[in-house]
Amino acid sequence: xxxxxxxxxxxxxxxxxxxISHSTYASSTTIATLKDRLVAEWPQDKTIIPKxxxxxxxIYSGKVLENSKTLAESRILFGDLPGGVITMHVxxxxxxxxxxxxxxQEEMPKQNMCSCTIL
Numbered sequence: 001x002x003x004x005x006x007x008x009x010x011x012x013x014x015x016x017x018x019x020i021s022h023s024t025y026a027s028s029t030t031i032a033t034l035k036d037r038l039v040a041e042w043p044q045d046k047t048i049i050p051k052x053x054x055x056x057x058x059i060y061s062g063k064v065l066e067n068s069k070t071l072a073e074s075r076i077l078f079g080d081l082p083g084g085v086i087t088m089h090v091x092x093x094x095x096x097x098x099x100x101x102x103x104x105q106e107e108m109p110k111q112n113m114c115s116c117t118i119l
Contacts, residue, residue: 006026006072007024007025008024008025009025009085009086010022010023010024010025010034010076010085011086011087011088012089012090013090014046014090014092015048015092016046018043018046020041020042020043020090021037022085025071026071027071027072027076028070028072029070029071030067030068030069030070030071031065031066031067031068031069031071031074032067032068034058034071035056035067038050039051039055048092049092050092053067056090056091057090057092057093058088058090059089060086060088060089065088
């Protein structure tokens with residue numbers, strides 16, 4: 001892919017099936033920039049609202065996209081879908097929720113495990 005002039009139409013689907021921030025983006029747009037825009041445009045009537053870019057994960061083709069990469073580096077299809085819109089899924093996971101999950105796993109007592117093999 002040459003240059004940053006290639007553009008792709010994206011929409012972002014959140015947990016309840018609502019699409020937000022439908023627009024056209026350049027291939028040189030970073031994932032962090034997309035996340036920043038999503039946080040700014042997040043519908044305030046939702047039960048889960050991200051507070052920062054770090055609370056948001058973008059998923060495309062089953063892969064979590066990295067903040068430092070551009071759309072082109074993330075292998076987003078440019079021009080393969082004439083007139084098509086690419087949907088990315090948005091997952092909100094605040095750092096607090098992750099810490100609680102990690103803590104709960106550490107607090108669980110280790111159980112003796114046995115395995116049986118039937119021949």
